[in-house]
Amino acid sequence: MHTHDGTSRANRDTRREFLAAAGGVTAGIVATAGCLGTSDRVRVLSAGSLAVVLEEHVGPAFESETGISYEGEYHGSNIVMRMIEDGTKHPDVVVSADVELLRDRLYPDRAEWDLEFAANEVGIVYNPETELGARLEADEPWYEVFADADADEIAISDPDLDPLGYRAVHLFELAEHRYGLEGFRETMLERTYWEPNEPQLLTGIEAGNRACAVAYRNMAADHDLPFRALSDAYNFGNPEYAEEYAEASYTTEDGYSTVGTPTIYNATVRTDADNPEAGREFVSSLGTASSLLEAHGLRVGDSLPRGNGDVPGAIEL
Template sequence: MNAIGDCVEKRVSRRTLLATSATLVGVGAAGCLGSNTESVSVLAAGSLAHTFEDHVGPAFENETGIEVHGEYYGANAVMRMVEDRTKHPDVVVSADATLLRDRLYGEFTDWDVEFAANSVGIGYNDETTFGRRLEDGEPWYELARETDEGDLAIGDPNLDPLGYRAVQAFELAEKEYDLDGFRDEMMDVVYEEPDEPQIVAGVESGSRAGAVVYRNMAVDHESPFLEFPDAYNFADPDRADHYATVEFTTDEEGYTAEGRPVLYNATVNDEADEPEAGHQLVQFLVENPDLLDDAGLTVGDGIPRAKGAVPEEIDV
């Protein structure tokens, strides 16, 4: 049997236990363009769950025949799982480029590629009083001060960058509008969602009036979204020094994160089972900015951008 036929045979035999014959026809058509590897494992920031499951994964498999098996957690938790080897991914993706470098460089990798950016704001339910007043143009921070405990959600700042960026946004807004004590007020009333991919679900159901989320998360769920101003949306690279005037230190690891622009980066674990497939996936992220844009991310000037000893398989 030729190489392509052999590849299809392997994929079909594995999936006969998992799929219908109709599914097998689609899998066979996908082929194995460039690798005999059947899957690549990804451990990624929770805000990218829909991006990978609905956009990147299907498109990558269609092009290469390689399935993406993803798991999604707060990026702090992702780094901890890699460090203690609780998880053993081929590709690691962070919502904070500096976090990945601080935690994984040296032992697990010595390179990464920044492939997309994002912005921070409030995803809200327009059927709640908070949402209706927000759409009427009332300042979000004044409305936030009037909310009851648990009405607004943020990510757990000890588990993911979205969480600590929410805290940092509160602090920057406090400075921006001279809102004495605003950060502490917010931390007394917000609900800290430990499962980042679920943070929008509470807003959709109406159990939360709103949540501090990334733009792509609102796009994923087709939810109303109010982007914060550049002064605290962490989307403007030219304001990096301004963002860095605030910081947050996590409880368990004692990791201190300065405020910084939202940049997603990816690397291949030195201990990867399928490094070739991992390199292909990172290259795919580099080569498909329109796909990422459709998913609600931003690929602007200066992206993609490589750092460290990037392997020759990656062309940025």
């Protein structure tokens, strides 16, 4: 079982090992690096939930259109920011799953603007051949299904490393208030498995080792797994519910305070990027890739893309 101040001992050891290695070993899918000059490549350090769509779809389309080689690396957004702050990584482009996280951690020294380009929603990805998955498939209330779960049957992304993780905590808190579920948030924090490597969140479900995970809709689409949609009141997918989302909070182990917000991705070019021109081209391509992004489970709609700060004129809005 987990303890209140962290995860189970084995799980915490896994997280420590992951963090120790993260500076030198890429998590998830990574393009081959090191063989090209900076003039013909763009290096992107991105939120792990976009690993598949960027690596397999947006990146290749960008390469085909521009002739610039795409190199992507994917981690939880908190890790992304930490790598940039401590100088471990030097990407041209930074992509975050939480707009305020990027602005809080990179403005004004490492970035001066960003482009919001896609939105997402939180739900439950599940294996219908498990007991919990079968109950979700039968449309039982998800919080009743979760309340009956054994330890580690449900996975969440590590809330200390990743916005998807702390959004899972926000979800549990909002559900507790909405349905009068006393102690639900803390019970779920103790009972869930915390995955330190966001791109690997659904691996256990695919292997049959876990029943379900709190994940984004696009991740279910990427892995062709069933997705249980949740109410807009707590799926972090509808900006009209921003005030309700903000009623939930979580403070990471390194002291970063979060509140519930709509799930919107933003991207920027670092002020000291090696190839800022290629970086701006790539960010601009994100702003015009709405059909490709929507085809892989993301939301764009009429309100995006949207700029913040002094967005370069070369980037289409």
